[in-house]
Amino acid sequence: MVESTRKAAIATVIDNDAIKRRFGRLTIQLAGEAARRFSQVTPGQFAQIRLSEVGLPEASSIGGDLADSARRQILLRRPFSFCNVTVESPTEVRVGILYCVLGPSTLRMTTLDKGDKINIIGPLGNGFSVPPDKKYAVLVAGGMGAPPLQHLAGFLKANYPKVQTFAFVGANTIGDLPFTVEGPKSDSPAISEFTKAGAESHIATDDGSAGFRGLVTECLDQWFKEGATPYEQSIIYSCGPEPMLAEVARLAAEHNIDCQVSMERMMACGIGVCQSCVVEARVAGGSETVYKLCCKDGPVFDSKEVVFEQG
Helix, strand or coil, X not given: CHHHHCCEXXXXXXXXXXXXXXXXXXXXEEXXXXXXXXXXXXXXXXXXXXXXXXXXXXXXXXXXHHHHHHCCCCCCCEXXXXXXXXXXECCEEEEEEEEECCCHHHHHHCCCCCCCEEEEEEEECECCCCCCCXXXXXXXXXXXXXXXXXXXXXXXHHHCCCCXXXXXXEECCHHHCCCCEECCCCCCCEEXXXXXXXXXXXXXXXXXXXXEECCHHHHHXXXXXXXXXXXXXXXXXXXXXXXXXXHHHHHXXXXXXXXXXXXXXXXXXXXXXXXXXXXXXXXXXXXXXXXXXXXXXXXXXXXXXXXXXXX
């Protein structure tokens, strides 16, 4: 199975919708053996997509801050996690990819149209796991760390209906949330994508334009201190910027809550060959540390295992 996930497959673009400023949602369809592989995907896993053959948009539509980087040559595949996976039949699977236009690769993604073909390898890495003794799942996302947690929310609803799910999503401002916000912006707004997955959602924005004013970790800490869920029956899942993950891990340790974090690294190959995506990790039972590969050993790790850089 490990070897088969490294085989390149051709996926067909079904939809490519622009959402908000620089966010897009790409839906691709896989068939045959590739569909069988992706039908078994675990939330938190990812795929490597080749975008070197995809064209750029018209020069007039490229933002000034991307004009210089847009024409950089793309040699390597790019990693993307999934916001949802729909198994339509044993040999037909649809995969949703939420992306933010930040550079030459994601800029090219905006030009993909229905019927286009893309080259993809996956699913890769190790995703989130659900311990049998947990009754409450707390999802904490920052920025573009949201897609695998959206996937996880739907996965929990379908496979662990007795687990109550809560989603905390943070961003600088409401415009940086790649989701549909429902309700009054200042009075406990909800995120439609998580509501549909049966999750109670909480929004935190740095500028207070939606939900809690402040960092998502501050919102989370306040929520836990209010006794929202029993610590021993809860588990935190988090993905986002590393400083945020470090704070989530600290809060989890402070409250003695199990926590899994999805780490982000530059991944040149995605299969453990290039050794470019190392994560420093503690050896259980001692002070020694080792380096693990984000693509192969992760991207999901136990938060107690990760050695975060001191900010």
